[in-house]
Amino acid sequence: MPRLDGKVVLLSGGASGIGAATARMVVREGGKAVLADRDEAKGRALALELGTAAHFVPLDVVQEPSWQAAVAATTERFGALHGLLNAAGVGVRNSIEDCTLAEYRRINDINSLGTFLGCKSAIAAMKESGGGSIVNISSVLGLRGAAYAMAYSASKGAVRTLTKNVALHCAQMKYNIRCNSVHPGYIDTPMIAPRLEQNAGNMTGRQSLEELHPLGRLGRPEEVAAMILFLLSDESTFSTGSEFVCDGGLTA
Amino acid sequence: MVLADMSNELSGRVAIVTGGASGIGAASAVLLAAAGATVIVADLQDGPEGPGRFVAHDVASEDSWKSLLADVLKREGRLDIMVNNAGISGGPGNIETTTVENWQQVQAINSEGVFLGSKYAIEGMKKTGPGKPASKGSIVNISSIAGLVGGAGPTAYTAAKGAVRLLSKSVALYCAEQKYDIRCNSVHPGGVDTAIFNPLWQAMGHEEGKAFIGTRHPIGRMSEPGELGEVILFLASDRSSFMTGTEIAADGGITAGLMRRSLLAPS
């Protein structure tokens, strides 16, 4: 039997990178994937490619009505909601000295308010579907700090504790909804493409990032998607409020 | 190392304590002043008679930070210690009931306030300059056990305190890399008997409420504000000179072990 047989999964950031790789895997494993993203062109193209088991909805994660519409479109199209992946996010480099208040707020709004609104909007529909699994993408930078990823690490630290708070609430309320965070190392997606171009000393950008990981390479989106798939499936029914690290040994 | 007389170990140093008019902030202001520091209490409200100069301040407002820093550099002439302590609980709210408005208000004070406090602290410490003893700067950010675990506070509060924990590490690493001689650490209190619990005190009575929260701590009681003040004083002083980017939980053992489900904060 496919691992996600009949499960309906809503994926923010489903148009690109880790979200897109997960959407492909969801469909391959017998689930329905609703790709929700602000990048309509990429999202629609992928949904078209994945066929009738996939659907695209436009989403801006910082707008609560936009989330409510995405959840409604999901249940309307596929009749239920069992899984939510909060993968929409922005990676921005800045330090405490050069980050402005407006920029700090923008990054925290997309990465952390956006994840909060995703969880909040999905829970009601999941309750009606008999339960579900929420997967929030934090980062290794939600576990460790970085001099030049100040606002990003703050936003991912918020996602880490938010996830535990959601997990405990749902457990206490006996909703049969689990919630876990995933902490990837550097993954080869469009998000880090600009950094791969920037040479660092006598290393290329890619080499300098590869070198951070004991495994000596960047992660592939499919490798993170495999962990997310486990969390979305019933194979992980005793895991909630936990941190799942996928980082080539980076934080070891 | 000989344990020296520490009664004047902070003499000549200038400390800003945000939210210093009440609770943990007020207790740390007392201890910093007793160690010889000149203390500026930066708070929305003026508190009961305490040490230090009061400056009306809103941590969520960047303009307020600019004028606070200008004022301190003009009057006291330097900045060595910043305690980013001001914070609000934001009231009850779980993932289902928390509104965007509540989320944003809590982030503005508890997360953006600490961001701005850290940013302007660095600016002020760098300007502590020529002809004066070099600033050994210390930024102490007050997070919470809610910045470590998920069941210790309302949803918006928990997220904001998780942000403060990581923000502090990134600030620490940046200052180290820039060779600024400024350290930054986070403190994670458990339940402390302060005005932040006023709604509970009103509902249950102070002593009953204290005992109730106390039972959630392995140590069997809540903390007094001064016990957190001691941790803050330690991080502010040179006694913690090799500590940066780290987190200290002063929580009566809550995060050391397994929290009982029945003792979790009600959702």
Ligand SMILES: NC(=O)c1ccc[n+]([C@@H]2O[C@H](COP(=O)([O-])OP(=O)(O)OC[C@H]3O[C@@H](n4cnc5c(N)ncnc54)[C@H](O)[C@@H]3O)[C@@H](O)[C@H]2O)c1
């Ligand atoms: N790539 C990495 O190295 C890495 C490492 C750790 C964590 N992450 C996290 O993984 C998640 C996915 O990142 P990725 O690497 O796949 O990046 P990506 O850039 O390929 O994909 C991110 C997607 O989010 C969408 N998005 C951004 N803002 C949005 C908004 N306001 N509303 C709706 N959609 C929005 C983008 O359009 C894009 O399709 C992010 O949360 C990121 O922070 C990535």
Ligand SMILES: NC(=O)c1ccc[n+]([C@@H]2O[C@H](COP(=O)([O-])OP(=O)(O)OC[C@H]3O[C@@H](n4cnc5c(N)ncnc54)[C@H](O)[C@@H]3O)[C@@H](O)[C@H]2O)c1
């Ligand atoms: N008391 C606890 O159990 C506990 C536990 C963990 C963390 N904390 C944290 O400790 C810090 C201090 O809390 P407390 O318990 O002493 O609370 P408190 O309510 O006694 O004191 C907080 C002070 O902050 C001030 N303040 C609030 N908003 C402000 C703003 N925008 N600008 C400037 N000042 C502002 C208030 O006027 C008050 O004087 C907070 O960050 C709180 O989250 C407290």
